[in-house]
Amino acid sequence: MADTPKEGKLTRFLDFTQLIDMASEAVGGKVLFATDDFFSPAENLIKSDSPSFKEHEYTEFGKWMDGWETRRKRVPGHDWCIIRLGIQGVIRGFDVDISYFSGSYAPRMSIQAANLEEEKLPEIPQRGIRTGAAATPEEFEAIAELKSNNWSYLVPMTELKPGNPASSHNYFLANSQQRWTHVRLNIFPDGGIARLRVYGTGQKDWTATDPKEPVDLVATAFGGVCVGFSNAHFGHPNNVIGVGRAKSMADGWETARRPDRPPVLENDENGILLIPGCEWAVFRLAHPGVITQIEIDTKYFKGNYPDSCKVDGCVLTTQEEEDMIKQKWDLPAQKWKPLLPVTKLSPNQKHSFNSLTLELQDVITHARLTIAPDGGLSRLRLRGFPSSICLLRPREKPAMRFLVKPGYRANP
Template structure:
């Protein structure tokens, strides 16, 4: 297993962008494996044309995207794919293009590479149409013969910057004279374990609390005030499980919390922002009743959602009376209800990759 690389830095624009794209489909580049292709297949990574965006086009799995788009990671590990270069040679630089994914791109990535002779490459069946699917155990078994997790790093784990919506190039210089035949792209999700209280949400002490606190019959503090925050989901969907983590908040976690959801169009959201979220009470659907919280603990709670048709686009967490929370995760199933929304927001995760090198 290769040593885990340290986080790298972006390079300045270099003239390698004028060289041959060794991974492009037009010179014979081929995707051998990808862990997941739920929203859009990894083959889009090696298209010879520039990425495009079609505002009103959808597939049965969600918004059509001209790139590799995996489902949100909810299991250990990270997503990765293996590409066989169409032209073997020395890689001078790498262009990681996240155009049109300025709102939900992979925040970090790394690149590994290998120089493999034909006899070292197993017989890998054609991938076929992969949209809406994840790699099978059989596919994992075959690709494991390449031992790609131990390949040499050309780019260590590095942050990606969105740039303009239609021009999200991230350029990385490769300092290697080795010839390469295959590359592995690793993308890393943005959610992770909290590192400290600073890596969470903490409100100030409320000054309207009574001088002597008392509990009700359910053990909840009887206090007049609360704090709240509203979030727009990355994708409309049905929430089935709620995770509330108070890690590191040992003496300043909230006494309790509740979570509600609602469904809003883009225009309604804009109206609510202007009105400081003075939303009619009937618009909110309860996802989690008032629930007692413990300090420095991760709480996994079932949502109150009873039917799969109970779709939401926004969520509100309310904490009583004040305090801090490290993480809030709303887990569930995406829904095609997004077709009802005039999508002018930033699209989902897109990842386009170009390898440009001399021969």
């Protein structure tokens, strides 16, 4: 593999694009301000679907475009907008998509970010319908309180490169470990951008967690992430730990049909299919803890749900995780401890189970979901209680230390 690109450099290093889009309207992202929305509003930047093109469609202001497009600037300055992230956390990379803006894309852009306390934010006027409009003096005055000119640069001013007119992506790696809540997209001096994807992982304030209420320890909004999988032909496993209930099959994890399925299927006395193959995905929890409740949701998967599933957990250090990724998760069997035994599933249904750790009280850092023989799920929820294990994140290399609360025990 080529060297990982440095901050601000155009990259084709696509691993981060499998993470959640923290700015998407689907997870609560919101445009707070834009200097100009003449041809099409900045809200299009955070649409969850891919941009489209309608060749013969025009509005009263000009050509209809599925993106953010400002007027041709005839005064000093440049255009910019501010987006509040729907999921706040660590940003791993950006996709600045200029698809279909072949003759009107912004030639340069930069991205800044800030970590702002919600209760200290000024009151910013609601944007409403923006096509054909520019920011008012009142809006400029309100947004000036954020002092966004001084925000940290995650991508310095960089030229955008057009590619295939229908698929013109510009990827940028972010080398920051800080938590961010807002981003500012600058375009120089004007023009259009179809979509802005802000890929990363959530980061939760665990000190504010109610110790009496179970929390979803694998949720991507809190920092959970898929770190390995066997197959993701129709949808990535990161989808199943996403925000809210799935909106369609496209919002879940679905594998290809295994070619090693027997010609004629049989089942055992419990109704479980007797099939040798399976598919799996491994998740790093947002916080180490004890899983007490497991939810498997097959919503929308009516003719392609798995026959059965199981869930296992283990404790891994950062170095062990890195080693397992290189070995494609060929983890010794004794490392995994069962959280949910092999369990029959039904189509288009939310299944809720008590975890075996109600009795074992095992702290885990990673969980493995196994489905047999193949198929799709819409959501996985692993609810429980965070422990005081200190799990160091990637790029932090001091020796791992485990501090376990009384009543909890780590796996050997």
